[in-house]
Amino acid sequence: MRLTLERIGVAIDGRRILDDVSLDVADGERLALLGPSGSGKSTALRVIAGLQAPSAGRVLLEGRDVTRVPAHRRRTGLVFQDAALFPHRDVAGNVGFGPRVAGLPEDERRARVSEALDLVGLAGTERRDVTTLSGGEAQRVALARALAPRPEVLLLDEPLGALDGPLRRRLQTDLRELFDQLELTVVHVTHDVGEAFELGDRVAVLREGRVAQVATPDELWARPADDWVARFLGMTNVVRDGDRATVIRPEAVRVRTGRGGVVTAADRDGAVVRLRVRREDGAELEAVAVGVEVPSVGDSVAVDVDPDGVVDVPLWRGEVSD
Amino acid sequence: MDRHRRTLSRTATAAVPIAFLALFFAWPLVAILRRSLVVDGRLDVPWGVVTSDLTREVLWFTLWQATVSTALTLAAGLPLAWALSRFRFRGRSVVEAFVLVPFVLPTVVVATAFIALLPDGVERSVWAILLAHVFFNVAVVVRVVGAFWAGLDRRLWDAAATLGASGAQRRLRLTLPLLAPALASAASIVFLFCFTSFGVIVILGGPRYATLETEIYNQAARLFDLRTAAVLGLIQLAAVAATVLVSGRLERRLGGARRGGQEAPRPAGRERIVVGAVVLCSVALLALPLLALVVRSLSVGDGYGFDHFTALAHETPALFVAPWHAVLNSLLFATAAAAIALAVGIPAAVAVAGGRRGLDVLLMLPLGASAAMLGFGFLLAFADPPLDLRSSPWIVPLAQSLVALPFVVRALVPALRAVDIRLREAAAVLGATPGQIRREIELPLLARPLAVAGGLAFAVALGEFGATVFVVRADWPTVPVAIFRFLGRPGEDNVGAAMALCVVLMGLVAAVALVSERVLVRGGPR
Numbered sequence: 001m002r003l004t005l006e007r008i009g010v011a012i013d014g015r016r017i018l019d020d021v022s023l024d025v026a027d028g029e030r031l032a033l034l035g036p037s038g039s040g041k042s043t044a045l046r047v048i049a050g051l052q053a054p055s056a057g058r059v060l061l062e063g064r065d066v067t068r069v070p071a072h073r074r075r076t077g078l079v080f081q082d083a084a085l086f087p088h089r090d091v092a093g094n095v096g097f098g099p100r101v102a103g104l105p106e107d108e109r110r111a112r113v114s115e116a117l118d119l120v121g122l123a124g125t126e127r128r129d130v131t132t133l134s135g136g137e138a139q140r141v142a143l144a145r146a147l148a149p150r151p152e153v154l155l156l157d158e159p160l161g162a163l164d165g166p167l168r169r170r171l172q173t174d175l176r177e178l179f180d181q182l183e184l185t186v187v188h189v190t191h192d193v194g195e196a197f198e199l200g201d202r203v204a205v206l207r208e209g210r211v212a213q214v215a216t217p218d219e220l221w222a223r224p225a226d227d228w229v230a231r232f233l234g235m236t237n238v239v240r241d242g243d244r245a246t247v248i249r250p251e252a253v254r255v256r257t258g259r260g261g262v263v264t265a266a267d268r269d270g271a272v273v274r275l276r277v278r279r280e281d282g283a284e285l286e287a288v289a290v291g292v293e294v295p296s297v298g299d300s301v302a303v304d305v306d307p308d309g310v311v312d313v314p315l316w317r318g319e320v321s322d
Numbered sequence: 323m324d325r326h327r328r329t330l331s332r333t334a335t336a337a338v339p340i341a342f343l344a345l346f347f348a349w350p351l352v353a354i355l356r357r358s359l360v361v362d363g364r365l366d367v368p369w370g371v372v373t374s375d376l377t378r379e380v381l382w383f384t385l386w387q388a389t390v391s392t393a394l395t396l397a398a399g400l401p402l403a404w405a406l407s408r409f410r411f412r413g414r415s416v417v418e419a420f421v422l423v424p425f426v427l428p429t430v431v432v433a434t435a436f437i438a439l440l441p442d443g444v445e446r447s448v449w450a451i452l453l454a455h456v457f458f459n460v461a462v463v464v465r466v467v468g469a470f471w472a473g474l475d476r477r478l479w480d481a482a483a484t485l486g487a488s489g490a491q492r493r494l495r496l497t498l499p500l501l502a503p504a505l506a507s508a509a510s511i512v513f514l515f516c517f518t519s520f521g522v523i524v525i526l527g528g529p530r531y532a533t534l535e536t537e538i539y540n541q542a543a544r545l546f547d548l549r550t551a552a553v554l555g556l557i558q559l560a561a562v563a564a565t566v567l568v569s570g571r572l573e574r575r576l577g578g579a580r581r582g583g584q585e586a587p588r589p590a591g592r593e594r595i596v597v598g599a600v601v602l603c604s605v606a607l608l609a610l611p612l613l614a615l616v617v618r619s620l621s622v623g624d625g626y627g628f629d630h631f632t633a634l635a636h637e638t639p640a641l642f643v644a645p646w647h648a649v650l651n652s653l654l655f656a657t658a659a660a661a662i663a664l665a666v667g668i669p670a671a672v673a674v675a676g677g678r679r680g681l682d683v684l685l686m687l688p689l690g691a692s693a694a695m696l697g698f699g700f701l702l703a704f705a706d707p708p709l710d711l712r713s714s715p716w717i718v719p720l721a722q723s724l725v726a727l728p729f730v731v732r733a734l735v736p737a738l739r740a741v742d743i744r745l746r747e748a749a750a751v752l753g754a755t756p757g758q759i760r761r762e763i764e765l766p767l768l769a770r771p772l773a774v775a776g777g778l779a780f781a782v783a784l785g786e787f788g789a790t791v792f793v794v795r796a797d798w799p800t801v802p803v804a805i806f807r808f809l810g811r812p813g814e815d816n817v818g819a820a821m822a823l824c825v826v827l828m829g830l831v832a833a834v835a836l837v838s839e840r841v842l843v844r845g846g847p848r
Contacts, residue, residue, distance in 0.1 A: 051747050071750035072758075078751040084744040088766045098752035101762070149753055 001062050001152040001185050002027045003048065009056035010043055010209075017043045018054070019209045025153075027062075030179055030186040032200025034193065036232070040209040041189045045155050048187060050074045061152065072101075077151030081158040083142040085130040091117070091141055092126035098149030116144035119178060136167045143175075147182075156188045160195060172198060193233055205229055208318060221249070228316035236286045245313050250274070252309015253287035255295060258302025261285075263295045277303055336681055339670035339727075346724055347688055350699025351559070357702055358552035371553040376537070381557065384533040387448070387523075388516040391455035395512050396505065398456050399463025402604040405597045406464060407472035410586040417601055418464075424608060425461035426831060428785025429521030430802040431824045432458050434809065435611035436526060438618040438821060450526040455519060457611060459512045460604070466511065470504035472586065510569030517565060518558075518692035520788040521802070525809055534558040535694050535788070542698055543792065552702070555695050562691065612828070619821035630818035634826075640807050640816055642797040648804035649826060652784055655800060658719035659726060659783035660776055666723070667730030667775065674731060675738035685731050688724045693788025696724055700793050715798065721789040726779035733778055737771035777838025781831050801827045 003025040010018040018040045025031045033041040046052035048059060050071035058067045066074055085094050092113050099109040117123050120140040133141060139159060146154060159175070160168045176199055179186055190196050196203045197217040205212040205220070213225035224230035227238050227245035237248035255263075255275060264284070265276040273294045275287045285303065295301050358368060371377060406418055424432060436454045437445045444450060478500070482492050517533075524536045532540060534554050541551035589597040622629045634645040641648065674682045688696060700721050704711035711717040741764055749759045787802040794803055801823055808820035 049747075049751050051750065071747070072753050072755055074751070075753075076751060078748065080744050080748060084742060084748045086745055086748075086763060097749065097754070097762070101749075101752065101754040101758050145748075145752065 002060075003153055003185055003187070004060040004063075005044070005048070005057065006060065007057040008044070008047055008054045008059070010040070010047060010052060011055045017209055018047070021057070021206075021209070021211055023204055023211065023214065025185055025187060027185055028183045030188065030199060030201045032196035032203045033187060033189045033206055034191070034196040034200075034203050035206035036191060038208075039206040041191075041206045042157055044206070045078070045157050045187060045189050048153070049076050049078045049155055051078075075149070075151050076153045076155055077146030077149065078155045079139070079142050079146045079157065079159045082135075082162045083138040085133075085138055085141060085145070087131055089130065090126070091122070091128045091130060091133075094130055094141055095126075095144045095148050097145065102149060112148045112150075113144075116148040117141075119147060119181075120144045121174065135163055136171060139163065139171065143178075151184075153185045153187065154182075156186070158189055158191070160190075160192075175199060205232065207232075207316075212316075223311055224313060226314050226316040228318070230311075230313060239283075240315065243315055245315050247311045247313055248285065248305060249309040249311070250286045250288045252306040253277070253285050254304040254306065255287050255289060255301045256304070257295070257299075259300055261301050261303045263297050263299045263301055266294065266296050277301060279303055335669045335676075336673040339666050339673065339681065339685065342666045343684060343688075346700075346720055347691070347696070350696060350703040351691070353703035354552045354555045354559075354695070354699050357548055358556050361549075368549065368553045371550050372557070376550075377554065377557070380532050380534055380537045380554070381561075383531060384517060384535075384561075387451060387455075387531075387533065388513050388519075391452050391459070391516040392509050392513045394452055395456045395459045395463055396509060398604075398607075399460045399508075400467065401600040402460065403464045403468040403471060405600045405604075407468040408586055409589045409593070409597050411588060411597065411601075417605060420605060421464050421608065422461045423612075424457050425459070426781060426835070427458075428787065428802055428827055428831065429458070429519070430525065430785070430787050430805050431615070431827055432611070433522045433525035434805060434820055434824045435615040437809070437817075439611045439614035446526055446528040448531060451523055451531065454522045454526060455512075455516050457608065458522070459515055460608070462511050462515070463508045466508040467501060467504045471501060474500055507569065510565065514562065514565050514569065518562060518694075520692065520694045521806075525806065534561070535692055538698055539694055539791070542701065548702065551698060555698060558695060559691065566686075615821060615824055615828075619818065619825045622818070630815075630822035631826075633815065633819060634822060638816075638819065640811050640819070641799055641804055643799070645804055645819060645823060648799045648801045648823070649830075651798050652801040652827075652830070655715075655718045655722060655790075656780050656783035658716070659722035659786075660779040662719060662723035663726040663730045663779040663783075664772075664776055667727055667734065667779070668772075670727070671731045671734035671738055674735050682731075682735075686728050688728060693725050693786065694792065696721055697789035697792025700789070712793075713795070715795075717793045718790055718798070718800070719783070721793050722783040722786045723779070725786050725789055726782040729778045729782055730775045733775040734768075734771055737768055741767050773838045777834050780838075781834045784830055784834065785827065801830075 003023075005021055005023040008018055008021045009016070021040075021044060023031065023044075033044060035041045043052055047054050050059075050066070050069060050073075054067065058065050060066065061074075086097065089097070092110075095116050096109050096113045099112045104112070113126060114123065117125060120143050122137065122140050122144065125137075125141075130138065130141065139162070143156075143159070156175075160171055163171060172195060179199070186199075188196075188199050190199075200217065202214060202216050203220055204214040205225075207228065213220065213229050215223075220229075220233065224233060224235070224247060227240070227247065230238050230245075230247045235247055235249060237250060237253065239246045239248075255261075255277060261277045261279045263275055264278050265274075267274045271290060273289045275289055275295065277285050277287055279285065285305075287303070289295070359365060402421065406414060406421075432454050436450050436457070440450055440453075478496060479492055482496050487495065518535055519533070520535045520539070523531065523533050524539060527533075527536065534557060538551045538554050538558065541547045541554065619630055620626045620628070634649075637644045670681065670685055674685070700711070700717060703709070704717060711720070745763055745767075746759050749763050750756075754762060785802060786800075787806065790800055791803055791806065794800060799807065805820045805823045805827070808816045808823070
């Protein structure tokens with residue numbers, strides 16, 4: 001189901017949380033809302049779910065204005081950051097809550113519950129007490145609970161935020177496979193660039209309540225809208241030049257044995273190694289190398305920059321608040 | 323508009339408790355004000371009463387006994403607060419629960435227990451009053467100071483030790499300043515309770531010792547000088563308002579307490595002996611009056627028996643009815659009072675939890691205005707048509723529900739606030755209507771606090787004395803009123819009947835506590 005936000009504004013106690021936010025999510029598309037804390041991304045999600053009334057703008061589902069439709073009649077599914085499971089009900093009671101308040105008959109409810117639990121890899125846990133679940137399990141139950149009423153749009157608010165390490169990565173992969181399988185329209189809030197890139201067909205970068213850029217992960221990486229977006233995505237080769245900035249993507253910086261620079265840091269991150277190189281002119285550049293034959297700290301290296309990886313972007317004139 | 327509707331429904335929620343308080347709290351106070359300041363339709367400031375020797379003496383004794391009681395309570399409660407908050411040992415939770423027992427006991431029972439405990443001659447004296455106040459209020463010190471103490475980061479003391487501070491220096495330069503806000507808060511609460519103490523003083527003080535509170539009763543109910551009573555009430559109100567203001571300010575300073583979160587260690591070495599001694603002595607001292615009460619209720623002549631209890635079935639000249647009627651009356655009144663307190667308290671708590679701060683303050687006022695003031699105000703306000711309630715049996719539960727109301731609200735507000743807003747949101751997103759959210763999410767989560775609040779209101783109403791004694795009809799006595807009447811008459815039989823009724827009342831309060839805690843809570847959904 002197609003989801004449209006039209007010039008949404010939200011002000012709470014006189015403070016502007018969202019300002020003129022417009023987004024268009026196609027049927028079956030997955031949009032990641034990416035931004036630092038305080039950028040308004042969770043508020044945007046609450047507006048879509050109907051939990052926060054916008055002070056300006058409209059929310060459309062399949063072209064129909066639902067701005068005034070209360071949360072319980074919107075048919076959106078929402079997964080909260082730390083699950084928010086009902087403590088007085090067991091797993092089945094939580095997952096079956098939506099079908100129950102919708103008035104579905106008992107046997108269909110039970111079918112929905114086991115189907116949803118199946119989807120999240122927790123089949124057979126119906127009678128578990130939710131207070132005994134681990135963080136990852138609780139988040140899976142919350143996902144199953146959101147899926148059981150078969151929503152048109154699935155909303156996730158930092159679903160992996162409370163998890164860490166390998167568990168987080170595994171659930172991230174599971175989520176992607178699940179999305180592929182369900183063909184749902186998904187809006188997914190995160191502050192983690194990697195998570196946004198993996199789970200989003202497109203990524204909307206939010207900054208101080210406004211949309212800074214909406215693009216596919218590849219486009220975003222190739223052409224960040226301004227220096228702030230480039231830095232937020234993790235690029236460090238951003239050099240200010242008058243009222244413009246030059247961004248050199250790290251993979252466009254090639255390093256080989258030779259003269260012209262010294263490696264000052266080399267950190268392995270899985271298959272790639274992130275290098276910091278100080279050139280003879282004093283400039284520091286970030287580069288990436290792959291494989292195992294890579295320079296180490298103190299090595300003298302020659303540095304080439306692929307002109308395709310150099311982007312000229314405008315400067316953002318706001319305050320950087322991350 | 324949605325927002326308008328929400329504002330409207332919130333106002334409607336607050337309207338019930340506000341109307342109730344206006345009619346049954348503000349109006350009686352206005353009646354007191356009018357009676358003290360207006361004579362024959364003209365303003366007449368009663369300087370004669372304000373500056374009289376009686377007023378001066380009564381005010382002086384009220385302040386004196388409250389100050390000394392507070393100091394003694396702090397001295398008695400601090401060691402126990404220390405032992406219970408800083409150490410872990412077997413049976414700690416039992417001791418913690420036991421320490422609270424005196425606080426939930428009716429004042430009449432506490433006073434009677436000290437008559438049972440103390441030897442003849444001392445049983446009605448200043449000492450009896452002070453001891454009863456300490457007994458009653460130690461729980462406040464242990465709870466307020468103890469909870470604060472337990473939350474303080476232990477590493478502060480370790481840091482002070484590594485910096486070279488000796489044990490005494492650590493206590494003086496670290497413990498005392500850190501605890502200061504909690505101590506001040508506990509002290510002001512205890513002071514307020516002692517200042518407005520009624521049952522204990524009217525029973526143990528006899529005719530010799532009068533506080534503002536008991537003198538109001540004396541003037542109104544014995545001497546029928548309503549004007550003097552009203553003026554004393556005015557002075558009492560002013561003094562209480564000042565105390566509440568100060569304590570409110572102190573309590574706000576408690577907010578910044580940092581939570582240490584470490585688990586308390588077991589006492590080691592010499593600490594074991596000190597902690598053990600403190601806990602054993604405290605428990606023994608708290609248990610002693612109650613044991614004495616039970617023993618006295620069972621002692622007949624030189625031996626023991628249930629004669630005092632069986633005598634409760636027979637009419638006596640002390641009451642117009644058989645004493646067991648008083649038990650029945652108490653149960654009926656308390657049931658009605660608890661129902662009223664819940665009916666008013668639930669919307670009040672909802673409104674307060676929704677951010678109505680002003681209402682919160684308003685709801686706590688009956689607690690500060692003291693029970694006897696309320697009773698006296700009822701007497702003055704509801705004496706004439708169209709609101710002549712004097713002969714209506716409803717006047718008693720209405721007065722009692724007003725006393726119980728602050729407890730109900732206090733029990734419900736934190737629970738209402740604790741219902742995670744996201745649970746409601748999660749339910750709404752899953753398709754639950756507001757009604758379904760209330761039924762499926764809020765009610766099950768609030769079953770326990772509701773049971774506790776109802777039980778609390780019932781228990782408070784059962785033991786209520788200060789307000790009830792003003793408004794109750796002579797032929798409809800409650801148990802505390804019956805105990806008071808028995809104690810006011812000479813003779814071993816009357817004292818024995820009072821003791822027996824105290825034991826019955828204690829049993830009823832204990833039963834209520836157990837029922838609201840066990841049956842209602844465990845039986846219902848978790």
